[in-house]
Amino acid sequence: MNTRLLMILRVTVATPRSIGAVPHGTRRTVPITGGxxxxxxxxxxVLPEGSADWLLLRADGVLELDLRATLRTDDGGLIAMRSFGLRxxxxxxxxxxxxxxxxxxxAYYFRTTPRFETSHPACAFLNHLITVATGDRRAEGPIYTIHELL
Structure with missing residues (x-):
């Protein structure tokens, strides 16, 4: 399987909010403050408005990630991003x-599958990609190295 680097995404986050015990584990939300x-x-x-990571800590210790963010390109295009994964x-x-x-x-497993939606003509190619990412959790927030599958 061949891949090509799509982007490095750096996300900054605020203090997590605990929703608490839910049927499948413990739910937290982590507001995204930028990136x-x-x-x-x-x-x-990365735009902070409406962007967050919805985390579910399962009983087996696996953290399910559900990141949703809005990206703005340097030329003003908006991109909706969803990324599901495990850590x-x-x-x-x-x-x-x-x-x-x-x-x-x-030293740990941190993989996600980002998907993108946009109406911006210069980024329309994103609507047709399957991507995979590796993550690196830092104190200020995660860094994702995102590759497109060719």
Whole structure:
């Protein structure tokens, strides 16, 4: 399977809000406060309005990720992004991440499947892509390296 770099997406986040115990685990929302993205064909910023990551911590320790964000390209185009994924790893690594410590991304599993929607002509190619991403959780927020499947 061949891939090509689409973008590096850096997201900044606020303090998580706990919704609490729900039927399938513990739900939290993490408001997105901003960020930026850059790739060979596009670059821009992450808009905070309406952007958040809906997290579900399952009983088996796996964190389900449901990120929804609005991106704005440098030339003014708007892109709706949804990304579903999983994050898990050894307990000591997950605890270090929770404390905001820098952890080698190879020490844990953090994968997502971003999808994009846009009406912006210069970015219309995004409507036709399947993408995969690896994540790197930092104290200020995650960094996603997003590749398109060719």
């Amino acid at each position: 930026d993205f850059e790739g060979p064909r596009l670059r821009g910023s 898990h790893g050894p307990p000591e690594v997950i605890e270090a991440l929770a404390r905001g410590e820098a952890v080698d991304p190879a």
